[in-house]
Amino acid sequence: DIQMTQSPSTLSASVGDRVTITCRASQSITTWLAWYQLKPGAAPKLLIYKASSLEDGVPSRFSGRGSGTEFTLTISSLQPDDYATYYCQHNRFPGLTFGPGTKVTIK
Amino acid sequence: EVQVVESGGGVVQPGRSLRLSCETSGFTFGDYAMSWFRQAPGKGLEWVGLIRSNAYNGATEYAASVKGRFSISREDSKSIAYLQMSSLKKEDTAVYFCSRAYVVFWLGEFGYYFDFWGQGARVTVSS
Numbered sequence: 001d002i003q004m005t006q007s008p009s010t011l012s013a014s015v016g017d018r019v020t021i022t023c024r025a026s027q028s029i030t031t032w033l034a035w036y037q038l039k040p041g042a043a044p045k046l047l048i049y050k051a052s053s054l055e056d057g058v059p060s061r062f063s064g065r066g067s068g069t070e071f072t073l074t075i076s077s078l079q080p081d082d083y084a085t086y087y088c089q090h091n092r093f094p095g096l097t098f099g100p101g102t103k104v105t106i107k
Numbered sequence: 108e109v110q111v112v113e114s115g116g117g118v119v120q121p122g123r124s125l126r127l128s129c130e131t132s133g134f135t136f137g138d139y140a141m142s143w144f145r146q147a148p149g150k151g152l153e154w155v156g157l158i159r160s161n162a163y164n165g166a167t168e169y170a171a172s173v174k175g176r177f178s179i180s181r182e183d184s185k186s187i188a189y190l191q192m193s194s195l196k197k198e199d200t201a202v203y204f205c206s207r208a209y210v211v212f213w214l215g216e217f218g219y220y221f222d223f224w225g226q227g228a229r230v231t232v233s234s
Contacts, residue, residue: 032218038152043111043224044144044204050211055222087152091211091218093168096142096154 001095002026004088009100012107019075021102023088028068032091035064035073038101039084048073049091078104109133109223113205116228119195127228129188129205134223136186137161140208142221143179143190145201145230153201157208157219158188173199195232202227 003026013019023033031051038044046055048064051071061076075082083106088099115127129141142157156169158179167179176194181187188205206221 030214032216034220036152036221038146041226043226044152044206044221045224046220046222049209049220050213050218085151089152089154091220092216093219095170096157096219098152098154101151 001097002029002090004090004097004099006086006088006099006102008102010103010105012105013078014107015078015080017078017107019078019082019104021073021086021088021104023066023071023073023099025069025071025090029090029092031067033064033066033071034089034091035062036087036089037082037084038087044087047086075104109207111205111207111223111225113203113225113228116203116230118231118233120234121195121197121232123195124191124193125195125230126192127190127203127205127230129190129225131186131188131207134207136181137183140210140219141179141181141188142206142208142219143188144204144206144221145199146204146227147198147201150201152204155190155203159210192230195230197232200230200232202229 033051035048052064085101085103110132140159143155159166178191204227206224209220211218
């Protein structure tokens with residue numbers, strides 16, 4: 001299976017900061033990548049699919065870029081509601097593999 | 108409004124079985140694949156399995172960690188998906204999530220995005 005890694009594992013930032021999370025695949029996945037947001041006790045939320053397409057209803061401060069093996073999720077201006085853990089996921093079989101997650105905390 | 112609600116979680120002894128249900132509304136259930144995921148305590152998200160729509164014969168796929176022990180089924184008339192878990196192990200302890208799968212066919216390949224999720228059902232495997 002393709003392995004996914006993320007960096008950093010934790011990130012401390014203030015409201016209004018620009019935040020970037022990196023996801024890397026062990027081999028090329030073209031643009032078969034999604035980003036999800038997970039908060040404790042809540043349903044996971046799809047943010048980005050096909051590496052750069054914004055899911056309906058997701059604020060435009062979220063954006064995704066990349067192809068091949070390196071991808072980024074950027075939050076242009078961090079809001080209080082954005083403190084959460086973010087996961088990238090390869091969207092094809094085998095494995096439908098997630099990265100280990102990046103926790104965004106309050107600075 | 109699309110809704111996804113998991114139920115059936117609880118405490119179960121190792122080696123026993125448990126069935127989770129995923130009740131949905133707000134979309135034509137039979138047109139979509141459905142998938143299960145889990146998050147063990149202190150760990151990240153893990154895909155568990157997927158069942159395709161009946162247009163694709165309801166074919167299933169499973170993660171290696173649960174293959175042969177877990178099975179997914181669907182009841183389109185009730186808009187419900189099920190996760191039957193057997194021979195449970197302590198390492199199966201997790202919150203289990205159900206999600207609708209949005210299938211994309213692009214450049215000859217199928218990809219799966221998970222656009223509506225439930226809030227999860229907690230399963231604890233303990234003696």
